[in-house]
Amino acid sequence: MGAPIETFYQVIRRQGISRRSFVKFCSLTAASLGLGANGAATVANALETKPRVPVIWMHGLECTCCSESFIRSAHPLVKDVVLSMISLDYDDTIMAAAGHQADAILQETREKHKGGYILAVEGNPPLNEDGMYCIDGGRPFVEKLKEMAADSMAVIAWGACASWGCVQAAKPNPTHAVPIDKVIRDKPIIKVPGCPPIAEVMTGVVGYVVTFGKLPELDRQGRPKMFYSQRIHDKCYRRPHFDAGQFVEAWDDDGARKGYCLYKMGCKGPTTYNACSTTRWNDGVSFPIQSGHGCIGCSEDAFWDKGSFYDRLTNISAFGVEANADTIGIAAAGAVAAGLAVHAGVTAVRRLTGHDENTPPRG
Amino acid sequence: MAQASGLPGVVDRIDERAPRRQTVYVYQAPVRLWHWVTVGCITVLAVTGYLIGSPPPTLSGEASDHYLMGYIRYAHFSAGYVLAVGLVFRLIWAFIGNRYARQIFVLPVWDRMWISGLIYTVKWYMFLVRDPKKYIGHNPAGHASMFGLVLLLVFMICTGFAMYSEGAGRDSWQYAMFGWVFSIFPNSQDVHTWHHLGLWAIVIFVLGHIYAAVREDILSRQSMISSIVSGERVFRDDFRE
Ligand code: HEM
Ligand code: HEM
Ligand code: SF4
Ligand code: SF4
Numbered sequence: 001m002g003a004p005i006e007t008f009y010q011v012i013r014r015q016g017i018s019r020r021s022f023v024k025f026c027s028l029t030a031a032s033l034g035l036g037a038n039g040a041a042t043v044a045n046a047l048e049t050k051p052r053v054p055v056i057w058m059h060g061l062e063c064t065c066c067s068e069s070f071i072r073s074a075h076p077l078v079k080d081v082v083l084s085m086i087s088l089d090y091d092d093t094i095m096a097a098a099g100h101q102a103d104a105i106l107q108e109t110r111e112k113h114k115g116g117y118i119l120a121v122e123g124n125p126p127l128n129e130d131g132m133y134c135i136d137g138g139r140p141f142v143e144k145l146k147e148m149a150a151d152s153m154a155v156i157a158w159g160a161c162a163s164w165g166c167v168q169a170a171k172p173n174p175t176h177a178v179p180i181d182k183v184i185r186d187k188p189i190i191k192v193p194g195c196p197p198i199a200e201v202m203t204g205v206v207g208y209v210v211t212f213g214k215l216p217e218l219d220r221q222g223r224p225k226m227f228y229s230q231r232i233h234d235k236c237y238r239r240p241h242f243d244a245g246q247f248v249e250a251w252d253d254d255g256a257r258k259g260y261c262l263y264k265m266g267c268k269g270p271t272t273y274n275a276c277s278t279t280r281w282n283d284g285v286s287f288p289i290q291s292g293h294g295c296i297g298c299s300e301d302a303f304w305d306k307g308s309f310y311d312r313l314t315n316i317s318a319f320g321v322e323a324n325a326d327t328i329g330i331a332a333a334g335a336v337a338a339g340l341a342v343h344a345g346v347t348a349v350r351r352l353t354g355h356d357e358n359t360p361p362r363g
Numbered sequence: 364m365a366q367a368s369g370l371p372g373v374v375d376r377i378d379e380r381a382p383r384r385q386t387v388y389v390y391q392a393p394v395r396l397w398h399w400v401t402v403g404c405i406t407v408l409a410v411t412g413y414l415i416g417s418p419p420p421t422l423s424g425e426a427s428d429h430y431l432m433g434y435i436r437y438a439h440f441s442a443g444y445v446l447a448v449g450l451v452f453r454l455i456w457a458f459i460g461n462r463y464a465r466q467i468f469v470l471p472v473w474d475r476m477w478i479s480g481l482i483y484t485v486k487w488y489m490f491l492v493r494d495p496k497k498y499i500g501h502n503p504a505g506h507a508s509m510f511g512l513v514l515l516l517v518f519m520i521c522t523g524f525a526m527y528s529e530g531a532g533r534d535s536w537q538y539a540m541f542g543w544v545f546s547i548f549p550n551s552q553d554v555h556t557w558h559h560l561g562l563w564a565i566v567i568f569v570l571g572h573i574y575a576a577v578r579e580d581i582l583s584r585q586s587m588i589s590s591i592v593s594g595e596r597v598f599r600d601d602f603r604e
Pocket of ligand 4: 194195232272273274276287288289294295296297298299
């Protein structure tokens, strides 16, 4: 307490990053956020003058694919800058400190920057057995999460786990894992879904939040609009084949070789909001559809529970049946049609056998 | 030619007497127009909707030579617009038109007469009573199913325009008006699935609807199919006690 609060710029200079790299970082961040011509200067100015926003990065039930993705950001510079800033505070996976020492840092940040730090959460808390299924530092993760969230400024939910629940929350969800917005209710939460989210999207989001000290504009689902307002399908390079009606019908057919649309192979691009078809993965090398496989909808709510990745019409499992909408519909309509036919038959028989006195008067 | 039927203005070849018939004007022109426009839209929507779910076999050649899915979807969306505008218009007409124009939007479950009529009509369809009751508007069972259809159409329009907004963009009016659907179903895959199930719910309504219309036309001694064409309900029996 009482120590002068550093700016982000001072910190990264102390970390050995040159002024030149800093300016580059500002331009890249501004570009990826779509901030326009003066964006870089705005970013630079903010980072030079505003007090640094500390970031705490916590891990619940997860596979660490978000961290893996993050440290493989296409622009090493961005990664270095953002990482050096984040590792300043707390990230139990990549920080040097461990055990009690690490826990002490956590508590210190929480007290020193009360209401001023960003809590980034990778993974989610299981609630069954009082949170026993995820113990972190001798305590259920859910307790730590609530505690850290209570004094934060805002929360970032990394990946499908923190945003939606992902595989550990898929049916039957034995540990009762829940997305973090089910336990953190009084803080703004920014969801960055994906399994994992794209590195550039992650650095972009962190860059925005630490630069401006506020959340970017979010959509109805709490996702940053700048990266999640379009579907894979809207920007897919195979879209002309979709519109033309040219589909891959089997994995080894001619259409597959020609790169036709993967709709009939169960591509979830038409219902998936993510930046893959524009940003792509691993330095912009490729993304699933470019490699000939449909999108599996990894950034969508409960994507594990929505039927096969390879069916266009996915199965609905309700009332103990597993069938798609057409199978259910045709069965129901068939049953009704059969019922009506029987009804018509009974009607005709009754009329012919004179049960029905309601016959027209014939002259 | 002589007027042999005994009814003024009715000309018959043989000397046959037409009984006196009571006729009531029930379905005003806008209602009938709406009915048949809706029938057309739903036919197009059902066929194109099915094809959106299960597209026709792949076309060969250059992508730029074809626009098949594009046209199928275009037809679906156009018919969807007409359906939606039609339903809004029909709702407005409910305020302007005659009392029968209001029926399909209100289910008078508080009305004991109506409830007992409903029970009676269901019994009639279950062969438990001899004669159907005659109604100037819809009979209570038809009334209830048409109210159900209106709800179904509202559901299809809301989910349909919500999916439309995904293509039109987050700043479209479709998203502003129907984006709330995604608060109920955060994953739009569910919206597709429910919209698709709606197709079959409508098919089931249509099966029952056409069956009932034909059957009542034959059995209930009042006109049905011609009523939704001409607007007039003809009671084929004179009312007798
Ligand atoms: C009677 C009414 C309707 C029926 C029976 C119907 C049927 C269908 C069906 C079966 C699908 C395919 C769903 C899937 O498997 O993904 C579909 C998709 C769709 N419908 Fe409808 N629909 C109706 C009304 C509407 C309306 C009023 C609109 C509004 C414009 C609309 C817009 C859409 C859209 C945007 C799609 C998705 C197209 C795509 O993903 O390419 N529908 N419809
Ligand atoms: C997509 C197919 C159809 C739909 C959705 C539909 C829907 C409706 C609705 C909503 C009404 C109530 C009209 C009102 O009060 O405003 C109605 C009435 C009626 N429809 Fe249809 N209809 C369909 C097809 C047909 C067909 C093919 C026929 C001819 C056989 C038919 C015959 C009738 C008759 C006779 C009535 C008047 C019923 C009565 O007087 O109680 N409909 N229909
Ligand atoms: S491959 Fe998938 S995302 Fe691309 S156009 Fe086809 S359905 Fe859409
Ligand atoms: S293409 Fe689809 S499944 Fe693949 S990473 Fe992107 S959003 Fe996830």
